[in-house]
Structures are given as structure tokens and as C-alpha cells.
Amino acid sequence: MGQTISSGTIDGQRASELRMLNDDFIEAEIVLKNLQLAQERAVKLVEQQERFSWEFLGIGTVAVILVAAGAISKRKDFAVPIAPLVMGLGYRYDCAFGTNHEVVRDQAESMLKRNDSRLQLVGGPITLRDVDAYRERHFQ
Structure with a gap:
């Protein structure tokens, strides 16, 4: 009789230890995922900044060519496409x-809150239940 009581206590302690370990693991996964998302966003912003410099050069070149073509041909309608480019x-x-x-970000947060x-x-x-049914259909 004493064995069942003590083993029940040990099982409860092990279960709580496993639960704490699992919680720590999940928290570590969340931190890792947040860091990964922040790094991906930083890379995306740097790529946009790099792309902007090339776009600026391209649009500037096109604008100069349009202005020069308009000046040479004495037609002012060559300047019309410059406005949407700018x-x-x-x-x-x-x-x-x-x-x-x-x-x-602010609009996305408000959409999620609504x-x-x-x-x-x-x-x-x-x-x-859907995940378990999918696993049962495809993996067993």
C-alpha cells in the first residue's frame, strides 16, 4: 500500500517536471521564431533599400532622357511620364x-484585434482532431 502512494507522488513529480521542461522548450521555440522573423524582416528592409538605389538611378536616367528628347524635339508631352515615375x-x-x-503593422494589428x-x-x-485525422490518412 505504501508503494502505490509513493509511486503516485513520484509520477506526479515527474509529470510536473516534464511539463516544466516542455514549457521551457516551447518558450525557447517561440523566442527562436520571433528572432527568425525579425532577421527576415531586417533582410527584407535592407534589400528594399538596396533596390531603391538602383530604381532611383534608373528612373533618374529615364527622366533625363525624356527631358532631353523633349528639348530636342520641342515637344512638351515627353515630360508627362515623369510625374508617375516620380x-x-x-x-x-x-x-x-x-x-x-x-x-x-498598425493597420494589421487593428485588423487582428477586430x-x-x-x-x-x-x-x-x-x-x-483535423491534424490527427490527416496523420492517420497519410502516414499510417
């Missing part, structure tokens, strides 16, 4: 160096 370049500058990422219906998965959220 506007597009301004948007790309805001994406690469400005506060566009903050606006996007629980917008556009965020719902087709067929509803995935449950553990």
Missing part, C-alpha cells in the same frame, strides 16, 4: 526608408 519612386522611398512599415472576417481560414480553423 510618384512611384516616392512610394518606394517610403517603403525602404520611411514609416510605411509602421503604418502597415477579428476581421477576411482573416478566417476557408473551412474554419485547423483543430487537433
Whole structure:
């Protein structure tokens, strides 16, 4: 009789230790995933900044050519495409160096808080039962 009581206590202690280990592991995974997402975002921002410099050179070259062609041919309509090019370049500058990422993040957070219906998965959220059924169908 004493063995069942003491082994039950040991099993409870082991279960709580395993639960704590599992919680620590999950927290470490969350930290790792957050770090990975931050690194990916940093790389994306640096790529946008690098791409912007090339876009600036390209659009600047096109604008100079259009102005020169307009001056040579005495036609002012060559300058018309410059306005959308400059506007597009301004948007790309805001994406690469400005506060566009903050606006996007804030709007995404507010959409998540409102629980917008556009965020719902087709067929509803995935449950553990769905995962188990999928595993049973495909892996056994």
C-alpha cells in the first residue's frame, strides 16, 4: 500500500517536471521564431533599400532622357511620364526608408484585434482532431 502512494507522488513529480521542461522548450521555440522573423524582416528592409538605389538611378536616367528628347524635339508631352515615375519612386522611398512599415503593422494589428472576417481560414480553423485525422490518412 505504501508503494502505490509513493509511486503516485513520484509520477506526479515527474509529470510536473516534464511539463516544466516542455514549457521551457516551447518558450525557447517561440523566442527562436520571433528572432527568425525579425532577421527576415531586417533582410527584407535592407534589400528594399538596396533596390531603391538602383530604381532611383534608373528612373533618374529615364527622366533625363525624356527631358532631353523633349528639348530636342520641342515637344512638351515627353515630360508627362515623369510625374508617375516620380510618384512611384516616392512610394518606394517610403517603403525602404520611411514609416510605411509602421503604418502597415498598425493597420494589421487593428485588423487582428477586430477579428476581421477576411482573416478566417476557408473551412474554419485547423483543430487537433483535423491534424490527427490527416496523420492517420497519410502516414499510417
